[in-house]
Each structure stands twice: as structure tokens, then as C-alpha cells.
Amino acid sequence: xxxSRNEIEAACQRAALGVGLxxxxxxxxTAIAARLAADGEDVAAIMLAALSSIEENGCxxxxxxxxxxxxxxxxxxxxxxxxxxxxxADLLRADPGAVVQIGRTDEPKVIAAxxxxxxxxxxxxxxxxxxxxRLTARPGRPLATPRPPAEGFTVADAVWRELLKLAARTYxxxxxxxxxxxxxxxxxxxx
Amino acid sequence: xxPSAPLPDLKQVPLRPPAQIMRLARMGSxxxxxxxxxxxxxxxxxxxxxxVARPLFDIDAVGYGTAVYRVSRPGRSYSLVAFSHELAPELxxxxxxxxxxxxxxxxxxxxxDAGEIERLRQNVPxxxxxxxxxxxxxxxxxxxxxxxxxxVAERLAVGLQPDAALTREVGYLMRTTAVYGNGKFxxxxxxxxxxxxxxxxxxxxxxxxxxxxxLFTLDxxxxxxxxxxxxxxIALAPGIRRYIGIGNATGLGMAPFLMTHPVLIGNWMLxxxxxxxxxxxxxxxxxxxxxxxxxxLLRARQHVSQWRVADPRQSARIVELESDLARLGEKIADATxxxxxxxxxxxxxxxxxxxVVSLLIEIFPELVDELARHMAAPEANRFDPAMQMVxxxxxxxRDYDWALxxxxxxxxxxxxxxxxxxxxxxxxLGNRHEEPGAELERPFxxxxxxxxxxxxxxxxxxxxxLAVFLMRQPxxxxxxxxxxxxxxxxxxxxxxxxxxxxxxxxxxxxxxxxFFGASKFDPKSxxxxxxxMYQGAPFPSDLASPDADDWAFPVLP
Numbered sequence: 001x002x003x004s005r006n007e008i009e010a011a012c013q014r015a016a017l018g019v020g021l022x023x024x025x026x027x028x029x030t031a032i033a034a035r036l037a038a039d040g041e042d043v044a045a046i047m048l049a050a051l052s053s054i055e056e057n058g059c060x061x062x063x064x065x066x067x068x069x070x071x072x073x074x075x076x077x078x079x080x081x082x083x084x085x086x087x088x089a090d091l092l093r094a095d096p097g098a099v100v101q102i103g104r105t106d107e108p109k110v111i112a113a114x115x116x117x118x119x120x121x122x123x124x125x126x127x128x129x130x131x132x133x134r135l136t137a138r139p140g141r142p143l144a145t146p147r148p149p150a151e152g153f154t155v156a157d158a159v160w161r162e163l164l165k166l167a168a169r170t171y172x173x174x175x176x177x178x179x180x181x182x183x184x185x186x187x188x189x190x191x
Numbered sequence: 192x193x194p195s196a197p198l199p200d201l202k203q204v205p206l207r208p209p210a211q212i213m214r215l216a217r218m219g220s221x222x223x224x225x226x227x228x229x230x231x232x233x234x235x236x237x238x239x240x241x242x243v244a245r246p247l248f249d250i251d252a253v254g255y256g257t258a259v260y261r262v263s264r265p266g267r268s269y270s271l272v273a274f275s276h277e278l279a280p281e282l283x284x285x286x287x288x289x290x291x292x293x294x295x296x297x298x299x300x301x302x303x304d305a306g307e308i309e310r311l312r313q314n315v316p317x318x319x320x321x322x323x324x325x326x327x328x329x330x331x332x333x334x335x336x337x338x339x340x341x342x343v344a345e346r347l348a349v350g351l352q353p354d355a356a357l358t359r360e361v362g363y364l365m366r367t368t369a370v371y372g373n374g375k376f377x378x379x380x381x382x383x384x385x386x387x388x389x390x391x392x393x394x395x396x397x398x399x400x401x402x403x404x405x406l407f408t409l410d411x412x413x414x415x416x417x418x419x420x421x422x423x424x425i426a427l428a429p430g431i432r433r434y435i436g437i438g439n440a441t442g443l444g445m446a447p448f449l450m451t452h453p454v455l456i457g458n459w460m461l462x463x464x465x466x467x468x469x470x471x472x473x474x475x476x477x478x479x480x481x482x483x484x485x486x487x488l489l490r491a492r493q494h495v496s497q498w499r500v501a502d503p504r505q506s507a508r509i510v511e512l513e514s515d516l517a518r519l520g521e522k523i524a525d526a527t528x529x530x531x532x533x534x535x536x537x538x539x540x541x542x543x544x545x546x547v548v549s550l551l552i553e554i555f556p557e558l559v560d561e562l563a564r565h566m567a568a569p570e571a572n573r574f575d576p577a578m579q580m581v582x583x584x585x586x587x588x589r590d591y592d593w594a595l596x597x598x599x600x601x602x603x604x605x606x607x608x609x610x611x612x613x614x615x616x617x618x619x620l621g622n623r624h625e626e627p628g629a630e631l632e633r634p635f636x637x638x639x640x641x642x643x644x645x646x647x648x649x650x651x652x653x654x655x656x657l658a659v660f661l662m663r664q665p666x667x668x669x670x671x672x673x674x675x676x677x678x679x680x681x682x683x684x685x686x687x688x689x690x691x692x693x694x695x696x697x698x699x700x701x702x703x704x705x706f707f708g709a710s711k712f713d714p715k716s717x718x719x720x721x722x723x724m725y726q727g728a729p730f731p732s733d734l735a736s737p738d739a740d741d742w743a744f745p746v747l748p
Contacts, residue, residue: 004325005382006374023634024661024668062662087662090576094658118573152325152377171613172621172628178612181626182619183286183442184696184718191337 001160002152003044008033011160012047014167019054021082028086028114035113037153044155046107048163053106054080063087064100072101081107085114092137093118100135108133116140201558203468204529209681210593212460218685219698220508220541221705222549225556225743226462229708231563232398233728235389237739240264243403243731245410246302250275252418254344254411257312260403261302267387269328270299271403272311275411283334285368285440287617292318294365294407298329298400300379318369319615323377329400330378333365333408336438340364340412343427347416350423352431359497359747362711362723364408366438372397385567393455393567394707405437405725430748433733436726439709442719443618446699447609449685450635453673454568457680459706462562463548464682469558470551471529483554484523487743491546492516494710494744502714508542515543528555553743574675576658580651583671586678587645593686594638595645605639606692608632620696620718636690640670710745 003011012033016026029047036043057078064071064087071091073079079102088100088111105111108129112122121138172178211217223230235241241264250256260271275294282291295315303311307326314321318332335341339361343353372394374380384390390399409432416424427435449456476484495513500506515535522534528551535547552559588595597604608629612619623629634640644667651660661668677684688694696718704712709722727745729736 001322002324002377004374004377005380007377022665022668024670024672025665027669027672061665064662083665087658090658090661093575094577094656152380168613170611170631171616172610172619172631174612174614175627177626178619178621178628179288179614182610182612182621183444183617184620184716 001155001157003155003160004152005034005037008037008043008153008155011163011167012043014170015047015051015163016082018166018169019051021054021059025083025086029082031117032082032085032110032113035117036109039113041109042155043153044159044163046109048159048166050080050082050107050110051163051166053078054082057106059083064091069095069098070101071098073103073105075103077104079103079105081105081110081114085111088135089114089118089120092120092135096137098137102133102135104130104132111135201469202472203465204471206461206464206468209460209684210686212464213682213684213686215685215687215695215698217541217545218702219695220545221702222546223705223708223710223743224463224466224549224552225559225740226466226552226563226566227706227708228392228394228398229402229725229728230740230743231392232395232402233734233742234560234740235395236262236402236731237729237734239389241389241734243406245406247308248410248414250411250414252415253277254415257308258407258410259303259308260406262399262403263302267389268302269399270302271400271407272297272299272303272308272315273404273407274312274316276316278334283337285334285366287369287442287444288614289368290318290320292316292332292368293335294404294411295332296330296400296404296407297323297327297378298331298396298403300326300328300384319376321376325377325379325383327378328384328396329370329372330376331367331370331397331400331404333367333404333437335365336361336363343412344415344419347413347427348419348424350425352425352428355747358431358434360499361438362434362726362747363405363436363438364412365404366440366721367401367404367724368440369444370397370401370439391567392563393459398707401437401439401724402728405435405728406730408437409435433728433730434726434745434747436710436723436728436745439704439722439724440715440719441700441704441722443620443696443700445703446696446718447618447633447635449699449703450637450689453676453683454571454680455566457677457683458566458568460682461680462566463552463706466552466555466559466562467532467548470555471532473528473555473558476527480554481523484550487550487553488516488520488523490746491550491744492520493746495546497746498711500711500713505712505714508540511540512542512546515539516546519543519547549743556740571676574657574672576656576661578657578675579653580648580655580657580660581653583657583674584645584648584653587641587648587674590674590677590681590684591638591641591645594641594688597638597642597688597691599639599642603692604688605636605690607690607694609635609690623690634669637670637673637684638688639690640667641674643667644670644674 009030013026013030016029059080063079063084108125108127112125115122121140244261247259255275258273262269273296278293297311297315346353390396535544608621608623610628697714700720701712704722711723713721727742729739733739
């Protein structure tokens with residue numbers, strides 16, 4: 001199906017909350033999704049994979065430990081890209097002399113997008129899953145304002161449905177009390 | 192100049208501080224100004240070389256069918272496609288959770304052909320249940336006012352104008368109940384249209400759609416009247432026709448926007464406050480301007496005298512406002528703009544103070560109008576992770592002193608929670624101590640989050656960077672980002688506890704609606720209001736008139 005960028009952003013932000021990410025990382029997920037979409041990536045599939053990985057593998061906090069200015073992920077853990085990407089970008093922007101080493105991650109394109117959003121060069125990110133990476137703070141090219149394609153973004157129906165399922169975890173179930181009191185409509189709302 | 196360029200440096204008095212302005216009680220007293228988005232849209236229609244046509248009006252005798260309204264100039268056109276339906280009375284509700292309406296609309300890019308209109312017919316009447324294309328820009332719907340639509344049609348049919356008292360009381364033929372833009376349900380993302388000068392300002396596409404919806408409702412009622420009695424029916428008298436606007440019923444759906452768009456809200460407020468500060472810097476008010484102020488004040492008093500609501504709180508405020516405006520009338524003979532404002536601030540209630548702001552802004556278009564170009568802004572998601580804790584703590588204590596003063600141990604200060612219902616994803620407000628769902632609350636307990644963040648900062652090395660702190664304590668990531676945004680956009684944060692028992696969401700709604708240009712706020716509860724839009728606004732045939740922009744504080748003649 002064809003969806004808008006706003007729909008992608010909203011679905012990814014809610015789905016990120018749905019898998020238990022903190023609000024701040026969910027905000028980052030929104031921006032990362034928009035970036036991936038603008039880059040022409042299969043944004044829904046990448047984001048669903050990254051979110052599903054968090055479901056399966058958990059989310060270590062903190063995702064990096066350091067030895068002086070070298071920040072490393074745990075040897076065996078799969079580091080969730082939706083957390084590692086923004087954190088790596090933060091660390092490199094805060095200390096341009098730092099090095100971030102990631103052993104394994106789920107969706108490298110998410111890390112590349114997070115670096116690009118922070119104005120950093122993402123060329124060091126291998127785009128194949130499972131490869132380790134060593135990141136340094138090299139300035140990236142300024143990001144052009146992403147313009148959506150003329151007819152929106154194509155996503156696979158099944159993938160989109162799964163994303164929406166994760167997003168739906170953030171919705172409060174309907175109830176008569178909620179319907180009557182929650183939005184505050186008066187009884188005479190149709191005169 | 193791009194819309195987000197810095198404000199030009201004109202002479203002005205100091206801005207009113209955010210601590211004074213960004214309070215719910217004051218925000219809930221705002222009136223429309225000439226910077227409001229409906230006013231900006233009408234000025235664009237006046238000056239942009241636009242023409243309005245009605246290429247299709249295929250409506251039957253009882254008012255059902257299809258119509259198209261086109262706004263165009265060489266090289267660009269937009270079309271409102273309107274579907275008017277029969278609606279069973281038991282299905283008529285203004286709530287977002289409704290599934291059928293009297294009329295449904297789509298504002299489209301360009302000029303839809305028959306195939307496009309048919310595609311829209313299959314979807315637009317279903318609103319949220321339909322799917323749309325990027326060539327569809329705005330989606331909306333409206334219900335007839337049961338009190339007024341049939342009354343007007345029947346009176347016109349027998350050659351009479353509608354009852355004046357009812358016209359004053361209602362003031363519109365239909366109420367819109369939702370107006371969707373920016374990518375909802377597959378329609379165009381804002382990024383697709385924001386580069387167009389005519390739609391670059393906030394909500395200009397939505398305002399254009401509603402402007403055309405008003406035309407449709409007026410044409411519709413006159414059409415129905417003519418069909419009822421072709422021999423006797425008359426048109427609405429010009430003064431009454433111009434007075435009739437388009438209604439809107441709105442609930443909490445629009446409130447979260449104010450919390451989730453701090454950069455944008457900061458820009459709206461900054462433009463409004465800059466306008467006031469420029470006007471207050473005018474040392475001498477010429478005779479013509481002073482006469483204009485006097486005329487406007489008289490009109491505003493008449494407007495307020497025609498503003499009658501059932502809500503006891505708002506009714507009392509209107510009574511106080513009328514009294515305040517009478518006192519204000521004694522002061523305008525020789526006061527400077529700054530003197531008048533300061534007198535109002537020292538002697539009048541909040542509603543009157545903010546009405547004075549709208550009046551003063553209104554009479555100096557040459558100082559004010561260009562500020563409208565600075566109200567749009569992309570939301571900046573980035574923050575500065577290199578900031579050290581000591582510096583961050585300083586801005587937190589500077590900008591969130593109001594939050595740090597709240598007694599968060601008092602259950603009343605955490606009585607509510609904001610959430611999204613699974614019913615049409617409607618934003619709602621729950622009672623934390625009585626209703627389920629608080630674990631899914633949206634992050635609008637801002638004061639509480641800031642206090643928790645402030646406590647966490649105490650244990651940190653002051654030279655630590657935010658990057659390291661947030662990697663270890665990611666639960667504060669959104670609050671840190673927010674605080675850094677507010678440090679750059681001090682009008683971007685509402686300085687009240689939004690989950691406290693005393694919070695009145697109606698104040699949020701009025702603030703946002705005043706920026707749209709709404710009038711006649713008619714609260715139906717503490718979280719639901721009706722309003723009027725485009726009352727007094729010029730029709731396409733009036734746009735060339737020199738006074739076409741003079742429609743603040745509309746009154747029924």
C-alpha cells in the first residue's frame with residue numbers, strides 16, 4: 001500500500017513505544033524513519049525488523065561501556081540499532097575524538113540514518129547485518145530537506161499491519177467511561 | 192525571505208516574558224488577531240491574484256449531491272470537492288468517533304476530473320475509513336446545525352430572512368467536526384506543499400478548505416430554499432450572509448499539538464508578542480489611527496454583546512469583559528499604545544487584556560503583517576549532547592522554575608493522564624486514580640518529568656556530558672531534548688501542570704483556535720468547545736474591496 005511520511009513517522013514512533021523504548025528514543029525512531037524513507041529505503045521493513053529485534057533480544061542499558069575514549073558494546077549482545085544509533089551519534093558529537101565500536105547490531109541502516117541525522121559521516125557503517133563497526137566523528141554532508149515522492153511511500157501490507165499492531169499497544173482500550181468522559185463532549189453535541 | 196528567517200529588527204518595547212504569557216489562564220483568554228491563520232489566508236486570496244469558481248454544483252432539491260469549488264491563479268489551482276449526504280438523525284454527532292456526516296469534503300491539488308471525483312466519492316464520505324492520495328491535501332466533514340440550517344432554508348423559501356436572534360446565537364449553518372491535513376490517511380504530507388508561498392504558513396491549506404466549506408454551506412441553504420419554493424424564495428441579505436460563518440466543534444484532539452510542537456508554538460507566540468511589542472513602541476498615535484482604534488473598540492464591544500453562551504464560567508467572563516471594555520473606552524482618547532496596554536494590564540481582567548492586544552495589533556498592519564511569514568517552522572529534533580550537566584542544570588532551573596515549585600507529592604497534581612484511545616485514536620484525558628490506562632500515558636506530565644530529571648542531575652558529575660548521562664538514563668531523553676528546545680524557544684512551553692486537577696484543557700483549545708482565527712468560543716465542558724470561523728469574512732466577490740481585510744470582531748448588522 002501507499003502511505004504518507006506522516007503515517008510512517010506516527011506508526012514508527014508509536015511502535016517504538018509499543019516495544020518499550022523510552023519516549024526519547026521513540027522520538028529518534030520517528031526521525032530515523034523519515035530519513036530512511038527520504039533515502040528511498042524500505043523503511044517499514046527496516047523499522048519493523050529493528051523493533052522486532054528489541055522484542056527478541058532486549059535492550060541493554062547502557063548499550064556501551066567505555067575504556068577512556070573508546071566506547072564498546074558487549075561482545076556477544078546484539079545491540080539494538082534504534083538505541084545504539086542515537087547513543088553513538090551523541091557520544092561522537094559530544095567528543096569528536098571518541099571511537100564507538102559496535103560488535104553486532106540488528107539493522108545497520110538505522111545506525112547510518114542516526115549518524116546522518118546528527119550530521120556525521122555514515123560511510124563507516126557496513127550495511128550488511130552482523131558485521132562489526134568502528135565509528136568515528138567525521139562530518140557528513142549536509143542533509144537535503146527530504147521531499148516525499150509524488151505518490152507517497154510504498155510499504156508491504158503485511159509489514160505495515162505488523163507495525164500498526166506494535167503501535168496499537170500504546171492505545172487505551174475503549175470503554176464507555178472513556179468515551180463519555182475522556183474527550184469531554186457535552187450531551188447536546190448534535191443540535 | 193524564507194519563512195523561518197530571523198525576525199527583522201524593528202523598534203519595539205521588551206517582549207512580555209514567557210512566564211507571564213505561557214500560562215493556561217492567559218492562553219485561554221486569547222482572541223484572534225490579524226496574524227491569525229484565517230486572516231493570513233484571506234489576505235493571500237486578496238493579494239495573490241486568486242479567483243474562485245464553482246465548476247460543479249450537482250445538488251438535488253433537498254440538498255444532497257456533489258459540488259466543486261476551485262481557487263486558481265495562472266499555474267496553480269486547488270479544488271474543494273464537496274459531498275452532501277442524507278444523514279439519519281441518530282447518527283449525527285460532532286464527536287470524532289462519528290462514522291457519518293451531513294457533508295464531507297476533500298481539498299485537492301489541481302482540478303479533479305470525473306474519474307478523480309468518483310474516486311473521492313468512494314472514500315471521502317467514509318473519512319478516516321477511506322484511503323487517499325498525495326494529491327488530496329485536506330480532508331474534512333461537517334454537520335448541519337439542527338437549530339439553524341432548516342430554519343434558514345424555510346425562511347428564505349417563503350421570502351423572509353432568518354430570525355436575527357437565532358442568527359446571532361448560532362451564526363453558522365454547519366459545524367466542521369474534524370479537519371485533517373499533513374499526511375493523514377494517505378493525503379499529502381505538509382512537506383509536499385510547504386514550499387508553495389500560498390500554503391507556507393501554518394495551517395493555510397486547512398484554512399483554505401474551511402473558507403470554501405463556508406461558501407458551500409451558504410450556497411447549499413439558498414439552493415434548498417429555491418428548490419422548496421422557486422416562486423417565493425429569496426437569497427440571504429448581504430449583511431446576514433457575510434455574518435454567517437462556519438462552525439466547528441472540537442475536543443481534546445487539538446490539545447496535544449500544543450505540547451508536541453514546541454518550536455512551532457514558540458514561533459506563533461513570538462510573532463504575536465513581537466507584534467504587540469512593536470505596536471507598544473509607537474510613541475505617537477495619529478488621529479486617523481486613534482479614530483480607527485475607537486471604531487474597532489466599538490465593534491469589539493458589539494461583538495462581545497452578541498457573544499452569548501450557556502457555560503457559566505465563560506458567561507461570567509463575558510460579563511466582566513463587557514464591563515472592562517466600557518472602562519477601556521474612557522482611556523483611548525489620549526493614551527499611547529503602550530500606555531493603553533499597561534493600563535489594561537493593571538486594571539482589567541485577562542480577557543480584556545488580551546482583547547486589547549488584538550485591538551492594538553489590528554490597527555498597525557504595517558508593523559505586524561510581515562510577522563505572519565515567521566510563524567512556520569520545522570520541529571527540530573536534534574539536541575546538543577555535548578552540553579555539560581552543570582550548564583544543563585542551569586537552563587533547567589532557569590526555564591522550569593515553575594515546574595520545580597510544584598508539589599509533586601500532592602496527588603491532585605497528578606490527578607489526570609493524557610492518552611490515546613483505540614477508538615479512532617482519539618486523544619483523551621483520564622482520571623489517574625479512577626480509570627485504567629495510566630501506564631500508557633503520553634509524556635505530558637512535563638512538570639513531573641522535569642522534577643525527576645532535576646533530581647537525577649544532583650547525583651551526576653557536573654562536568655559529565657548529556658551524551659553519557661542519557662545513554663545511562665534514557666528515560667530522561669525526551670525531557671532533556673525538550674528543555675534544550677525551550678531554551679531556544681522560550682514561548683514553546685506551557686508553564687502549568689498539564690496533569691494537575693486544576694488544569695482546564697479548554698484553555699489549550701482556545702489558545703490554538705485563536706491562532707486559527709476563531710471567535711465566539713462556546714465551551715460545552717472543560718475539554719470541548721464550539722467556535723465560529725470566518726464570520727464576517729469577505730466572499731470571493733469582495734476580495735478586491737479596499738476594506739476586505741477589515742473583519743475582526745464580526746457583528747450581525
